[in-house]
Amino acid sequence: MAVSGQNDPAVLKQQLVGLSTLLQLQTQCRHLNNLAEFGFFVVNDTLRLLKYHQAVLWQKKGRGAKLAAVSGVDRANVDSPYLQWLKKVGGHLLKQKDAASGRVVAREQLPAGLQKGWDEWAGGAALWCPLLADGKVLGGLWLTRDDDWAPSEVALLEQLADAYGHVWQLLLLRPAWRNQQRSRVGFRLLQAILVSAALASLALPVKLSVLAPAQIVPVKPLLVSAPLRGVIKKFHVQPNQAIKAGDLLFELDDTELRNRHQVAGKAMAVAQAEYLRASRKSLSDRDSVIDADVLKAQVAIKTAEVAFAADELARIKVRAERAGIVVFADVNDWLGKPVVTGEKVLLVADPQQMELEIKVPLDNAINLEPGAEVRMFLHVDPSLEVRGTIRQTSYEARETEQGNLAYLVKATLDQSPAQLRIGFMGTAKIYGKEARLYYYLFRRPWAVLRQTLGI
Incomplete structure (x- = not known):
């Protein structure tokens, strides 16, 4: 600090008060x-040492500055x-090469873009004092007032800034638990309590549960199958x-059946003509009576063949036996496809009668009971x-479309929302019996370990 050499008691007293402060x-x-306490102290209590309007x-922070x-x-x-x-302004000062040196800042030392703000907000004299720790700039203190800054005031602020810098560094490096004045014994006690609580929670009873893919399916749908062997020609739904x-659902191609019916009809007409000729001949020739009986039997056979062909031809158009909605994937999957007698084509279901069909993977199954x-x-x-x-569970696992083994579970719906419809898919969560939390958490790893190592 610069001292003027005056022996005036008032000046000496003022200097003594400054050093004491x-x-x-x-x-x-x-x-x-x-x-937080440090920032408040620096910008407000420094006023006890130096007079200023704003601090x-x-x-x-990186290449910029943060208002603390x-x-x-x-x-x-x-x-x-x-x-x-x-x-x-702070970012500009911290980027300067002499940012580590305290100095009085003039308006002309700022970039042109910041000088306009100086006239509006800074006004008189400004003092920049960096806060250092181990030669590293942590930040800086900016003071403004109307009067010029004396060299002695700058020297006092530099001494105070040195203490501020070391305190700031310690607070930045201090762990959060020390800021809250936690003792090491208290911290270990808290750890012990948390570990004990975690171990005790493993004995809490929880419900076992399993997630599995599910689908909304109809209850007791009517199976509509192919009435005879043939090729599907057209879908009407x-x-x-x-x-x-009574609505028409689909029909089979009738080309082969119609030809067969026509051939059978002509064969029957030939048999009838031969039988008629033999009958007339038997009136004059007793030996022709036997031939007439044989031809009569042939007529009966051909008549039966015509009736059978006509019956099959009548069954190529399949109609609904009851009202509902038709359930199948796509019309194009069936058009032109050969089918055999009894092959499933579609379902007719009541849209108000629905249930859940759940496929529980074999490796994730729990004890699934009705109810x-x-x-x-x-x-x-x-x-x-x-x-x-749950109303029903399969006794053994079946292979799914994806090639995995799964148990088939059927569940009745407690309620049927209006937006729900057959075919919707989702994920079902099934709840089983209660078990301890440790069993719930380690059930699957335990099963894998036993399957792998046999222990």
Whole structure:
């Protein structure tokens, strides 16, 4: 600090008071507990040593500056034009080569874009004082007032800034648990309590559950199969179409059957003509009576063949036996496809009678009993929850379309939302009996371990 050599008692007293205040501030700042207290102390209590209108504390962040504290306010509005301008000023000062040196800042030392803000918000004299720790710039303190800064004031602030820098570094490096004054014994006790609580929670009873793919299927649908062997020629309905009893569903190609019927008819006419001729001949020739009886039997056979062909021809058009909706995938899957007698073509279902069909993978199965609770979440609307109750489970696992083994579970619906329809798919969650939490968590890893190692 520069001293003028005057022996005026008033000047000496003022200098003594300044040094005393400096020591007090250095001592008090070392007892600050956290960064918030530190920022408030720096921008407000420094006023006890130096007179100023405004104080701003900047923290260096990368290549820019962050406003850490502003005097006179608890929480500053960082979006205000004034603080935005201060942030740019701080970033400019921290980028300078002499950022580690305290100095008086003049308007002309700022870029042209920041000089306009100087006239509006800074006004008189500004003082920049960096806060250092181990030669590294942590940030800086910006002070403004109307009067010029004396060299002695700059020297006092540099001494105080040295203490501020070391305290700031310690607070930045201090762990959070030390900021909250947690003792090591208390921390270990908290760890022990948490571990004990976690172990105790493993004994809590929870319901076993399993997730499996599910689908909405009809209850007791009417199976419509191919009435005879042939090729499907035409479909008269579309998937999920509502129908009435007697409506035409599909028909088979009639080319072969019609030809067979015509051939049988002509064969029957030939047999009848031969029988008639033999009957007339038997009136004059007793030996022709036997031939007439044989031809009569042939007529009966051909007549039966014609009737059979006509019956098959009548069955090529398949009609619905009851009302409902038709359930199948796609018309194009069947057109021109050969079918055999009894082959499933489609289902006729009541749209109001639905249930859940769930395929539980073999490696994820639990004890599934009738009456267990089921919840299904639809793929088309995950917010819609469908509840049901298991009514039937398969005795043995079956192979699915994907080639995996799964148990087939049927569940009745507790309610049928209006937007629900046959064919919707989703994920079902089945709840089983209660078990301990540790069994719920380690059931599958335990099963894999036993299957792998045999223990």
